[in-house]
Amino acid sequence: MASKFLSPISPLNGYSKEFGENILEEVTNLEIISLATSVENQKLLDQSIIKLLNINLPLTGKSSISEDKKSRIIGLSMDQWLAIFESDERDSEAIFKNALSDDVYLTTQTDAWVILRISGPLALKALERICPINLEPDVFLENDIARTIMEHLGSIVICEKGGSYLVMSASSSAKSFLHALETSLQNVN
Numbered sequence: 001m002a003s004k005f006l007s008p009i010s011p012l013n014g015y016s017k018e019f020g021e022n023i024l025e026e027v028t029n030l031e032i033i034s035l036a037t038s039v040e041n042q043k044l045l046d047q048s049i050i051k052l053l054n055i056n057l058p059l060t061g062k063s064s065i066s067e068d069k070k071s072r073i074i075g076l077s078m079d080q081w082l083a084i085f086e087s088d089e090r091d092s093e094a095i096f097k098n099a100l101s102d103d104v105y106l107t108t109q110t111d112a113w114v115i116l117r118i119s120g121p122l123a124l125k126a127l128e129r130i131c132p133i134n135l136e137p138d139v140f141l142e143n144d145i146a147r148t149i150m151e152h153l154g155s156i157v158i159c160e161k162g163g164s165y166l167v168m169s170a171s172s173s174a175k176s177f178l179h180a181l182e183t184s185l186q187n188v189n
Helices: 039-053 092-099 123-130 171-188
Strands: 016-019 022-026 030-036 063-065 071-077 080-086 105-108 113-119 145-150 153-159 164-170
Touching: 016 171, 022 171, 030 092, 039 071, 039 080, 039 092, 071 145, 071 153, 092 105, 113 123, 113 171, 123 164, 123 171, 145 171, 153 171, 164 171
Parallel strands: none
Antiparallel strands: 016 022, 022 113, 030 080, 030 105, 063 071, 071 080, 113 164, 145 153, 153 164
């Protein structure tokens, strides 16, 4: 009997394309775990995350990134965060469960999201065409995050360094999300 092995594939199969000096690419090496706790237990969660990832919990609308740039925590609300970190083939959910108290609710979210990086001199202009929030660099600072809608799709925007943004949306609508970003980049190019 032949053995069959399954290999995971990303929602956009590792998409990457250049639009002049701009790049739109799927980010496939990240895992996502959502964290939630009560306000009373936030300090304990913060201490645990510092021990686990060496990152402080950020405020809502902000993100904290590790020194080695391999882990990021984004603040979604007063009591909810997303841990986004490089995959290393370990059982990440078990590691988080062992490091955190029972008062923290966590859910693996990796397969629920598609993550794209849009970068280059026209990345901001392309995002401004489809994103209703102000992303100007003097307002939307490095490591800021925002929940928003892009072309009717719920999304999260994370400001990286130097004209680069991570944009996230539901993996179930990954192709529609990609189409919106591609079209916007083509129109500003």
